[in-house]
Amino acid sequence: xxxxxxxxxxxxxxxxxxxxxxxxxxxxxxxxxxxxxxxxxxxxxxxxxxxxxxxxxxxxxxxxxxxxxxxxxxxxxxxxxxxxxxxxxxxxxxxxxxxxxxxxxxxxxxxxxxxxxxxxxxxxxxxxxxxxxxxxxxxxxxxxxxxxxxxxxxxxxxxxxxxxxxxxxxxxxxxxxxxxxxxxxxxxxxxxxxxxxxxxxxxxxxxxxxxxxxxxxxxxxxxxxxxxxxxxxxxxxxxxxxxxxxxxxxxxxxxxxxxxxxxxxxxxxxxxxxxxxxxxxxxxxxxxxxxxxxxxxxxxxxxxxxxxxxxxxxxxxxxxxxxxxxxxxxxxxxxxxxxxxxxxxxxxxxxxxxxxxxxxxxxxxxxxxxxxxxxxxxxxxxxxxxx
Amino acid sequence: xxxxxxxxxxxxxxxxxxxxxxxxxxxxxxxxxxxxxxxxxxxxxxxxxxxxxxxxxxxxxxxxxxxxxxxxxxxxxxxxxxxxxxxxxxxxxxxxxxxxxxxxxxxxxxxxxxxxxxxxxxxxxxxxxxxxxxxxxxxxxxxxxxxxxxxxxxxxxxxxxxxxxxxxxxxxxxxxxxxxxxxxxxxxxxxxxxxxxxxxxxxxxxxxxxxxxxxxxxxxxxxxxxxxxxxxxxxxxxxxxxxxxxxxxxxxxxxxxxxxxxxxxxxxxxxxxxxxxxxxxxxxxxxxxxxxxxxxxxxxxxxxxxxxxxxxxxxxxxxxxxxxxxxxxxxxxxxxxxxxxxxxxxxxxxxx
Amino acid sequence: xxxxxxxxxxxxxxxxxxxxxxxxxxxxxxxxxxxxxxxxxxxxxxxxxxxxxxxxxxxxxxxxxxxxxxxxxxxxxxxxxxxxxxxxxxxxxxxxxxxxxxxxxxxxxxxxxxxxxxxxxxxxxxxxxxxxxxxxxxxxxxxxxxxxxxxxxxxxxxxxxxxxxxx
Numbered sequence: 062x063x064x065x066x067x068x069x070x071x072x073x074x075x076x077x078x079x080x081x082x083x084x085x086x087x088x089x090x091x092x093x094x095x096x097x098x099x100x101x102x103x104x105x106x107x108x109x110x111x112x113x114x115x116x117x118x119x120x121x122x123x124x125x126x127x128x129x130x131x132x133x134x135x136x137x138x139x140x141x142x143x144x145x146x147x148x149x150x151x152x153x154x155x156x157x158x159x160x161x162x163x164x165x166x167x168x169x170x171x172x173x174x175x176x177x178x179x180x181x182x183x184x185x186x187x188x189x190x191x192x193x194x195x196x197x198x199x200x201x202x203x204x205x206x207x208x209x210x211x212x213x214x215x216x217x218x219x220x221x222x223x224x225x226x227x228x229x230x231x232x233x234x235x236x237x238x239x240x241x242x243x244x245x246x247x248x249x250x251x252x253x254x255x256x257x258x259x260x261x262x263x264x265x266x267x268x269x270x271x272x273x274x275x276x277x278x279x280x281x282x283x284x285x286x287x288x289x290x291x292x293x294x295x296x297x298x299x300x301x302x303x304x305x306x307x308x309x310x311x312x313x314x315x316x317x318x319x320x321x322x323x324x325x326x327x328x329x330x331x332x333x334x335x336x337x338x339x340x341x342x343x344x345x346x347x348x349x350x351x352x353x354x355x356x357x358x359x360x361x362x363x364x365x366x367x368x369x370x371x372x373x374x375x376x377x378x379x380x381x382x383x384x385x386x387x388x389x390x391x392x393x394x395x396x397x398x399x400x401x402x403x404x405x406x407x408x409x410x411x412x413x414x415x416x417x418x419x420x421x422x423x424x425x426x427x428x429x430x431x432x433x434x435x436x437x438x439x440x441x442x443x444x445x446x447x448x
Numbered sequence: 449x450x451x452x453x454x455x456x457x458x459x460x461x462x463x464x465x466x467x468x469x470x471x472x473x474x475x476x477x478x479x480x481x482x483x484x485x486x487x488x489x490x491x492x493x494x495x496x497x498x499x500x501x502x503x504x505x506x507x508x509x510x511x512x513x514x515x516x517x518x519x520x521x522x523x524x525x526x527x528x529x530x531x532x533x534x535x536x537x538x539x540x541x542x543x544x545x546x547x548x549x550x551x552x553x554x555x556x557x558x559x560x561x562x563x564x565x566x567x568x569x570x571x572x573x574x575x576x577x578x579x580x581x582x583x584x585x586x587x588x589x590x591x592x593x594x595x596x597x598x599x600x601x602x603x604x605x606x607x608x609x610x611x612x613x614x615x616x617x618x619x620x621x622x623x624x625x626x627x628x629x630x631x632x633x634x635x636x637x638x639x640x641x642x643x644x645x646x647x648x649x650x651x652x653x654x655x656x657x658x659x660x661x662x663x664x665x666x667x668x669x670x671x672x673x674x675x676x677x678x679x680x681x682x683x684x685x686x687x688x689x690x691x692x693x694x695x696x697x698x699x700x701x702x703x704x705x706x707x708x709x710x711x712x713x714x715x716x717x718x719x720x721x722x723x724x725x726x727x728x729x730x731x732x733x734x735x736x737x738x739x740x741x742x743x744x745x746x747x748x749x750x751x752x753x754x755x756x757x758x759x760x761x762x763x764x765x766x767x768x769x770x771x772x773x774x775x776x777x778x779x780x781x782x783x784x785x786x787x788x789x790x791x792x793x794x795x796x797x798x799x800x
Numbered sequence: 801x802x803x804x805x806x807x808x809x810x811x812x813x814x815x816x817x818x819x820x821x822x823x824x825x826x827x828x829x830x831x832x833x834x835x836x837x838x839x840x841x842x843x844x845x846x847x848x849x850x851x852x853x854x855x856x857x858x859x860x861x862x863x864x865x866x867x868x869x870x871x872x873x874x875x876x877x878x879x880x881x882x883x884x885x886x887x888x889x890x891x892x893x894x895x896x897x898x899x900x901x902x903x904x905x906x907x908x909x910x911x912x913x914x915x916x917x918x919x920x921x922x923x924x925x926x927x928x929x930x931x932x933x934x935x936x937x938x939x940x941x942x943x944x945x946x947x948x949x950x951x952x953x954x955x956x957x958x959x960x961x962x963x964x965x966x967x
Contacts, residue, residue, distance in 0.1 A: 081813040
């Protein structure tokens with residue numbers, strides 16, 4: 062995948078449902094300034110800025126990076142905007158990596174952001190368009206039938222969805238940036254939360270957040286002399302497939318399987334459950350944890366929920382493959398940043414900078430994002446050692 | 449750096465208002481035509497990238513529907529930029545430089561401006577705190593730029609009209625052109641003003657359309673195309689947006705991009721400029737350092753058709769086509785977005 | 801204004817910038833054909849000459865093969881519930897009374913489900929594989945809303961094995 066590159070700086074805003082303290086400018090600069098400070102660099106050191114977010118209807122500004130060019134320190138530099146639906150935060154990191162891997166740039170600032178409080182999210186994501194069949198149940202209603210299909214096919218018990226939500230919210234207590242901090246949350250409370258889109262409960266869905274996440278990605282030359290620990294990028298991959306296609310597997314999409322195969326090949330991963338120390342996976346509805354465990358090859362088809370059930374994915378239960386130690390999308394979801402956060406959190410783990418939610422001695426981690434109708438996938442593998 | 453070339457280009461006929469077909473339906477036959485020209489099956493494309501705007505399309509995730517047109521199965525390596533598709537071409541070029549297993553790329557752009565009022569829609573890309581509430585539309589902002597040129601003594605309204613006359617004349621040989629014809633400067637100057645000093649002919653038409661470019665690397669390009677249009681240099685830069693903080697008679701980011709792309713390293717036979725308004729043509733010729741013997745906009749430029757979000761990519765295609773056909777040896781393609789030439793991309797394409 | 805006039809100069813934390821843009825959407829060739837048929841009480845589908853799958857609504861180009869689809873033809877308005885969810889939440893722009901069932905309905909002889917409502921039974925009685933039939937409005941219009949909902953036919957359910965490949 063071209064020249065070696067590494068992440069040497071990471072910055073995140075505190076995720077919250079309505080950040081009134083900052084404008085768009087303030088939000089992205091908060092994350093970017095922290096990433097630059099972490100990398101021990103300044104704005105002047107940056108060659109190129111790659112920025113990503115989901116639909117512009119959310120903030121009500123068309124291609125907002127254009128007006129944010131000065132806030133991004135981009136004057137006279139290349140500024141590049143990515144938009145690949147929910148996977149965009151991951152795709153943005155991949156584009157940033159390629160800018161370096163290609164040999165075109167040495168030091169790239171990558172930012173994913175969203176300020177979801179600035180619009181009615183359901184309108185911004187699925188407005189009524191004449192002639193298009195009405196989406197009769199919003200975004201959750203789009204995924205809930207697939208979750209039902211998964212449960213039916215795998216015979217998974219009802220408590221799995223509850224357990225994933227509980228586990229990720231407990232992880233979030235160890236992450237100061239997480240949106241949801243619910244120290245008193247119980248399994249019972251999630252179980253008793255309203256059944257929004259049966260079989261998906263309110264407690265099993267992600268919040269809507271404001272936030273930004275930034276990373277500094279540099280070439281080997283700069284990573285070698287960096288005073289901050291590098292997270293080496295061992296592989297990146299992305300795949301897309303159509304939303305509606307006759308016979309498309311929407312529970313275990315082929316695009317996700319092929320994307321994982323591609324990135325594992327690049328990173329030399331043959332047994333993901335054994336080879337990875339942890340993973341940050343895009344799980345916006347709790348049932349996607351067992352579904353993606355299977356899709357990403359951590360478990361056989363129909364067996365993913367058993368890993369969750371046994372606590373294999375839980376940091377608190379000492380699981381062998383902790384997923385979403387940061388609290389995941391279930392605890393913070395600024396859509397356009399959510400993928401970047403997954404990629405960044407994976408990098409933090411192998412850099413040993415994850416603080417309280419650090420997996421001890423983590424050497425290899427997977428970052429994952431998906432979007433659209435389970436049709437866009439972006440993944441990277443990061444490690445503490447040079448590939 | 450690997451050698452990467454444009455080996456095929458296809459575009460829909462530029463139309464003022466396509467009422468039968470939607471975006472994906474406009475795009476599908478264009479993609480088929482481009483693949484056919486390149487002699488490739490869709491499964492032989494290693495990477496795909498597109499450019500479009502949700503606000504222009506009037507709905508979020510508009511690019512997801514467009515994906516239906518290209519047959520993304522088995523799952524493809526794909527990405528999308530919320531920008532003119534020229535930036536999608538740039539991403540393909542980067543992906544091919546970064547990964548030697550990517551030997552072919554398909555780039556597409558589409559826009560259906562007729563669905564909304566572009567003059568209003570484009571206002572939504574201004575600063576939402578201090579500019580959007582003023583509802584300063586694109587034509588008015590471009591008029592400020594034209595006025596700045598006149599006040600600085602750098603151009604006259606006659607110069608603007610001459611740019612339009614040249615574009616419309618060139619468009620006569622472009623079968624896809626929406627606007628074309630022989631007009632004298634004096635004729636044009638008799639037309640009414642839209643936003644002083646700009647008249648109708650100084651502004652781009654409203655166009656529905658789609659375009660597709662296919663890239664190939666090294667030997668693959670040579671195998672598939674007799675005379676590929678090699679990308680010898682490509683770069684893009686941005687300036688601040690607020691027009692009050694810029695010298696509107698200049699486009700510094702275009703100058704940097706041209707320098708980095710190496711425009712000045714040899715004689716430029718042709719250039720396709722993404723100058724939406726005639727004053728921008730005058731600014732760009734200077735910033736890019738184009739000599740007087742360079743043929744500007746042989747296709748008729750933006751004035752013959754403006755399928756927004758694909759318009760910049762069309763510039764690449766029009767230059768490449770002329771190189772592939774052997775009509776030019778070295779050409780410059782330019783793309784822009786943002787008000788008054790805020791962000792600019794420049795590439796040098798060569799037949800050798 | 802009140803904030804600007806305040807002598808305490810409280811920070812401005814939020815402004816509203818109302819923006820309205822009008823769009824005239826283009827349905828497209830395939831959707832136009834489909835909607836015209838719906839206005840006559842018919843559901844159209846068409847077949848891809850390459851992969852042989854039947855798409856509903858009809859498409860101009862196969863999303864899988866990228867080749868032009870065959871001529872549209874009428875498909876039955878009965879089929880099975882592939883999978884579904886029970887909606888208990890009122891969200892933006894939603895006019896239906898909760899709870900209601902939103903389902904993927906696979907019409908007989910077709911390969912792509914339609915998303916629609918299932919009614920005339922208790923929401924808890926809806927099952928994957930249940931047979932359903934369209935209930936049309938009296939006044940038809942070029943809109944999928946000409947179908948009020950799908951209702952159970954009472955025929956035996958389809959076995960999971962027979963529709964697994966569509967999930």
